[in-house]
Amino acid sequence: MENQVLLEMKQISKTFPGVKALKNVHFKVHKGEVMAFMGENGAGKSTLIKIITGYYRRDPGEGQFLFDGKEVNPRNTDEAQKLGISTIFQELNLSPFLSVAENIYIGNTPKKHGMIDWDTMNQNAKKALLDLGVDIDVTAQLSQQSTAIQQMVSIARALARNTKLLIMDEATSSLDTGEVKVLFDVVKTLKSRGIATIFVTHKMDEIYQVCDSATIFKDGEYVDCLPLSQLPKLKLISLMIGRDASELVNKRKVYDPDKGKAEIICRVVGVQKANHRLNGINLEIHKGEVLGLSGLLGSGRTETAKVIFGDDVHYDGEVYMGQTAIRFKCPADAMKKGLAFCSEDRKAEGIFPYMSVQDNLTMTILSKISRFGILNKREQQKRTLEYIQKIAIKTPGPSTKIKDLSGGNQQKVILSRWLATHPDLIILDEPTRGIDVGAKGEIEDLIKQISDSGISVLYISSELDELVRECDRIVILHNGKNVGELRNEEISSDAIMGVIAHGRIDT
């Protein structure tokens, strides 16, 4: 069974106005194989996936798309679904206000006498989720479930439709380590049933946990396809970025003990929320230091950030900027005091999809570079080009709509909009989500640069190595409370994990 080819694509190209996103790429996936698509931001992974799932049509030409031994050409996602191809997107396309069971069987409901057979549907849904190791009330509204559970629901939905190929495009980027592990167990179960999976992620370690092989793309071209057993991490990264990667991997933080003694520019004292998402957060942020916030999903990291930035005004406790206690009414007030906050949720809280890269990048400084309320488009363009160059944003130009950029490049635009404000304190919530290894390195360098120039950084990340490489100090949260702190040489992944585990026992 292992050797039977399930999907084969040959000479696939895709052109967007002004961009050749895919140039004659080809690859094969076997039944039961777990294949990783690897490549830098804008390499064409998502585009290829959208062609497989019928969302985009490939350029007409000699290319071939063989699925299960037959030549196919799905014209939309429904047709792909009927063939047995399902996708789990990062932004899930479920119906939040329907029940879990309805979401699994929507468009595919069991019927009795022409009416929906609710009992059968709910029983089947319960069983389908139990198969995936999830035990929840299937009649509850979907929106009440966590992202991880919602993802399981969309997998269950795919399986209810006789799926042969499951595609996950950055599906793990909003899950914590434990949830990722559960997801991978499911992928392994599916594998034993002969279901193939295509997996896209920028988290290197993940692919070594589940994938059998990796196909590597660069700038829309096929590079190589190798079993992971013959593909050590360093080689994989080198293939992705097209040059030697050793200098990227072997970086170490050099600590500057003076940073911990510098003046305190922001202090959070006993911040609590009535809904118990925060139960007494205390932070001191020194000038020029990188302070990491660690903890599991739901530990209160993002909530804390939103309190500091004035997005959430319903809290008890105090936030001090310098010596004075302050209560911002809205983010605009916080920005006036030199704060910046890059949200973790790019789609819901970051991009203006139909606006240009230029407008997206300069929205935070528009009022500063305008006079008498009149836009200064030349200045807007100048600033945009500056960041396009500085952190290598891949875009046809400043006037391209941001929705047409690859996910990672959108993220770079969002990050730039905050760097452009020249803040005193920048709060970064999962800033490298969806960003490729090379660019991660560049962004890490950039963060080091800005902190050396005296800007403080509050760094929230679920990726421990990132925290370890970047932070001068790490505060660990659990259930909305501080449970520990590590500084300078004390910092290591194991130490962080230790505190998290300990915090969990304590509470």
Add this chain to the structure above:
Amino acid sequence: MAEHVQKEPLSFREIFIRYGAVIALAGLILFNALITKNFLSLNTLWLVIKQATPILFMTVGMTFVISSGGIDISTGSMMAFCGIIVSLGITNGGNFIFWCIVGLVACGAIGVFNGWLIASVGVQPVILTLVMQIVMRGITVLMAKSSVFVLGGFPEVKTLGLYRFPGRVPIQIIFFVLIILAGVFVLWKTLLGKYVEAVGSNPKAARLTGVRTVAVIIGVYMISAILAGSCGILEMCRNAALDPNELGKLYELDAIAGVAVGGTSMKGGKANVVGSIAGCLIMVLIGTTVNMNGIPFAASNIIKAGIIIFALAIQRERSV
């Protein structure tokens, strides 16, 4: 990377959405030139401008509201409300300009109230402005004590409504040009224009990037109300009369249709003010065409409906 500054070409569909209304307007004019007798004359142009100017004010206001992600269906009643204030003022011996200002300020205040309810309290724009449509009409009729005002005797009303410059150029041309310049300038060149689009595109992101979203939304409904009030004054002067029950009725639909046909996204986030202007002229011109060819008036509504559906069908987004 040298190719950064290159301008990417537009796809056919994008061209159509962006300039579709202008193309359609040109088509409609061409069609009329061939079919309608006496169409190609300056008189027709002046007639269209005279008719279009008031509703153009409302359409520009509606472009702000819709691109901010809202909608304002109270504008027709707002016209009559402004009209009744001015009518009562001048029939009681007041100064015309003074009472126009009072009327517009009153409209603006109601617009601020609308915007505040929508932005701060979170009332749905459709529901709120529907309620306001009914309430404002009621207030207007009460204020008028249900009587129709004949205003032909007031020189300012006559001038503003019926004066023609030499060559039969109607006075409306001044306002026609002014509102186009103002609309294009604000939406293309100012901070406010960008903020409106940002709020319409992604309100949460707008707030987090330091846009004062509540203020923007209040501003947008205020602009809409003031422009609707101006529309009311102009229309009242053109008729030299005010019927509190009738003035402005269903005007909001023509304005919304003009915006939709013009290519401004109904979901917000994308303003196309040139399109709105063309869309508005299309709506007026359909009326003129029907009129000049002796087709029953009701037919013009059917044609308008067809055009709106076509415009919305082109704009639809591919769903994932």
